[in-house]
Amino acid sequence: QQQVKQSPQSLIVQKGGISIINCAYENTAFDYFPWYQQFPGKGPALLIAIRPDVSEKKEGRFTISFNKSAKQFSLHIMDSQPGDSATYFCAAREVKAAGNKLTFGGGTRVLVKP
Amino acid sequence: NAGVTQTPKFRVLKTGQSMTLLCAQDMNHEYMYWYRQDPGMGLRLIHYSVGEGTTAKGEVPDGYNVSRLKKQNFLLGLESAAPSQTSVYFCASRKQQGTYNEQFFGPGTRLTVL
Numbered sequence: 001q002q003q004v005k006q007s008p009q010s011l012i013v014q015k016g017g018i019s020i021i022n023c024a025y026e027n028t029a030f031d032y033f034p035w036y037q038q039f040p041g042k043g044p045a046l047l048i049a050i051r052p053d054v055s056e057k058k059e060g061r062f063t064i065s066f067n068k069s070a071k072q073f074s075l076h077i078m079d080s081q082p083g084d085s086a087t088y089f090c091a092a093r094e095v096k097a098a099g100n101k102l103t104f105g106g107g108t109r110v111l112v113k114p
Numbered sequence: 115n116a117g118v119t120q121t122p123k124f125r126v127l128k129t130g131q132s133m134t135l136l137c138a139q140d141m142n143h144e145y146m147y148w149y150r151q152d153p154g155m156g157l158r159l160i161h162y163s164v165g166e167g168t169t170a171k172g173e174v175p176d177g178y179n180v181s182r183l184k185k186q187n188f189l190l191g192l193e194s195a196a197p198s199q200t201s202v203y204f205c206a207s208r209k210q211q212g213t214y215n216e217q218f219f220g221p222g223t224r225l226t227v228l
Contacts, residue, residue, distance in 0.1 A: 042221060
């Protein structure tokens with residue numbers, strides 16, 4: 001049973017369009033929500049992250065929206081580019097858990113068509 | 115800096131064989147992690163270490179053992195490989211100090227167990 005549920009599993013978007021990936025969680029002790037980007041044959045790399053004391057964080061074309069009461073957060077990729085084609089993972093961390101472990105969602109494969 | 119490196123990149127085993135995956139990091143990070151990545155399951159934590167000489171179980175530890183004899187190295191062992199252990203394995207490391215430090219991932223090892 002995944003503690004962080006991610007949807008959709010895959011999506012196709014046209015160049016210039018908006019990609020939206022959603023994640024939901026149950027554990028109210030989670031206090032840090034990063035998103036990782038993974039290109040084929042590579043390891044995941046941190047893309048952007050948010051803490052629950054803010055509702056939105058924007059870095060360039062990437063925005064995280066966070067809804068604490070609904071226990072949901074989402075990644076928006078604006079003006080999607082072919083170079084954004086990758087697998088995206090949301091994650092959550094419980095600060096008091098030993099080892100600062102991350103719990104990952106199942107991943108979303110994004111394909112941006114030119 | 116090489117960051118996080120993993121050896122080997124690919125491996126094919128027969129059921130019952132054993133092997134060791136090596137992870138090395140040159141960032142002087144205290145925390146290290148082993149994950150497995152399976153389609154639709156995201157990344158699941160196998161074992162982790164908060165320092166030299168210490169290890170702990172993650173979400174899916176059965177069938178795996180680890181050792182952290184040196185701060186820069188984290189070894190993952192399979193004593194008797196099973197087809198269910200066919201997966202892509204990722205190592206990650208993180209600096210201890212700092213509440214919101216990111217995990218840095220290696221390039222992965224693709225393991226097939228026949």
